[in-house]
Amino acid sequence: MIGKKKVLLMVVLVAVLLFSGCAQQKEATPTPKPTEAPQATPTPTPTQTPPPPKTIVIGVTDKVTDLDPSNAYDFFTWEVMNNVMGGLYRYKPGTTELEPYLAKSYEVQEGGKVYVFHLREDLKFADGTPCKAQDVVRSIKRVMEISGDPSWLVTDFVENVEAVDDYTVKFTLSTPISYFLSLVATPPYFPAHPAYKPNEIDSDQTAGGVGPYKITKWVRDQELILEANPNFFGDSPKTEKIIIRFYQDATTLRLAIEKGEIDIAWRTLTPIDIESLKKNANLKVIEVPGAAIRYLVLNGNESTEFATKNPDVRRGIAAAIDRNDISQRVYLGTWEPLYSLVPIGMWSYKDVFKQKYGDGNIELAKEYLAKAGYDENNKLKLELWWTPTHYGDTEKDLAQVIKEQLENTGVIEVELKSAEWSTYVDYARKSAMMASFFGWYPDYIDPDDYTTPFLKSGSNRWLGYPYSDPEMDELLEKAAIAMTQEERTTYYEKVQDKLAEDSPIVPLVQGKLFVVAKKDIGGIVLDPTMLFRYYLLE
């Protein structure tokens, strides 16, 4: 027995020693772990060892789905690509304006049908391989051939792309479009390193393109480590090393920033978390307008039995909705009221729904519904659909608040229905929902991306609601071709007026973006492109 006790004692002792050893090692090592670096005081005391590279850790609940620009099609992966790759043009940080990036300049020929770009001559991939016009052409042709999820951003517009010489790329478009530059700024147009497999999706490829950072380590759903690209033509990033940690839910992300495990909590914390983190003295909350919008689709499909096919019913609903109330009660102010499909802050925005209907205008709502034959005794029965996970935890509150608002008119009776996302999308396509909530993230930052996919016949079939109006189609086509912003603005204003008149879609709110960061982190620049530029962080 005593022997056994001794053995047990030794085991415990060894374990204790081992642990304390680990702990001491952690505290005593001169090179701190990457997560500790940003906490270092701004005036470091001189030591013999070289200072560790400046590191910032960013936590997200998003995921990197696919490192191949020919197939990746989600917000966060595109953000990463914008840091490790780049396009011929890019959005100037902090704005929605485009500026030259890999290209020095461009020319438009044949009335908008041909775009010629002149590349910089000092472009190199992260490993030093030069990047020339042929690489741009190869990458775009690769996207067309693989025909992955976002490839339509190329194939719908580009007929042919060729290298005129080493530094000149010529695009021939299928029809002239005026917003081609904003397409060129999306990842499917980014030149990719020759290491990407030529004609199949290469999801785990970390070679990247021409950008301020290169990927040095990637463990799926766990971490992504970026380091400054030594061969980058522009200014080197202010922070040499960026670590992105992936969290499964908002609660864990919030605890991680509170603990200090990460320096920045990026997408997506819940409104409640943001409110309470604002009170934390060690953290700052930065707020910027986002480009995500939410709206209510009212099914006007003539082949259905839905009451919403009557425009007066749709107008009545549009008038009854109170967006300020939604913004405050559902989103605690983290989303702002939106009165058009074009987001606030983008040129041509016009608050058409406010002008035409106001907010929570019950009298007007009753008036329109009376025209459609509904009153207190013959109430409009509305089926309102929502989906529980895809748009976050606040969705059921949104549905509930809108139900209350509509029922406040006294002439509408709302029945809430819900379906899981994949079912929901399927129902939408089959035109099976009377009224349903959807949201939109832009593919390219142009009013066209906020109007054509919703309102142009054919392009809006995913809504399951074939809204089709020759006048609207003509306006949208003209707006897409017109070369000056002024001319385009007049068209888009008319489009928005008509949108409010017909109300096939009722805009609700526009998202704000929130970054929660430690007090000493600077250089956080965000804008409606919603791309976080890691290279500006300091």
Place this chain on the structure above:
Amino acid sequence: MASLKAYIATRALMVLPTVIILLTLVFFILRILPGDPIASLVGQKVPPEVLEKLREEAGLNKPIIVQYGEYLYNIFHGDFGRSMIWGKRPVISEIMDRFPATVELTIFGFIFSVLIGIITGSIAAFRRGSKLDASMRVYSIIAYSLFIPWFGMVLQMIFGVYLQAFPIGGRISPGVEPEKITGLYVLDSLISLNFEALSSSFLHLLLPSITLGIVLSGAYTRLVRNNLIDVLSQDYITAYRSRGVKNSKIAIHAMKNAFIPVITLMGLQFAILLAGAVLTETTFSWPGMGTFLLERIQYRDYTSVQGAIVFYALFVALISLVVDVIYALIDPRIRY
């Protein structure tokens, strides 16, 4: 022992129909649900023609029964197919990316649950009727009814945010992963003698596996207590006592006999453990099979869900086989 080999062979063969039945169920349930992987991923954006083309490429336009036949054929040739969403990577590499994380969590959760269960159960049995016994029994009920996400979060708050002792989530600090040998970080860092990775992965593992361990220990506490009390009242224990054998020695003899039902429970608990791991993984951002399965069900990634289910089934079958063999080795009275 020859009979044991035969038993193992029969048991292994029995796994086959189990997996096929499960697979068939999952295959058809997934397809009965409205929506498909292509629509749920890009359904809102791409033009309808492209959507149809993508569906065709994924083979979703074929009659279901043909799809089923092809899928079974491929599975029996060891081909799990490719995921239908995102990078369309091979399902087997998707699974292998995450499986070690789940195994690691499950093993540690298992160890904790058994350890805690046996200790609390034995204390209760040896101090039968005392306040200690009562508190252990209360513990077992509370532990059993704890909701993992809530309990996990409480631990994260206390040990992570306030005491700053343990990490909130993840498997390891970024950049210190050990060289990949088995994919189990603790084991890999031991093999490669990488102590930084060892301490980091161990610290990351502690909170999730304790959460899982405590929640699952409740059942053991009860079982160990009852069995021990049962054994302690048997004649041979009285005989030991009358001969003046020391209490500690009696305890060892008693525990050995009280253990057989506990081992059965271990086998059963393993399946529950995997289910509990789904919740634990989400709470602690543990990149394992549970979070993977959840995510893929949401996107209707047919092939990945099917692959993961087959994998789970094989794993559970293997574990229960191992438990049965251990059973035979511990108790010589059991013969097959």
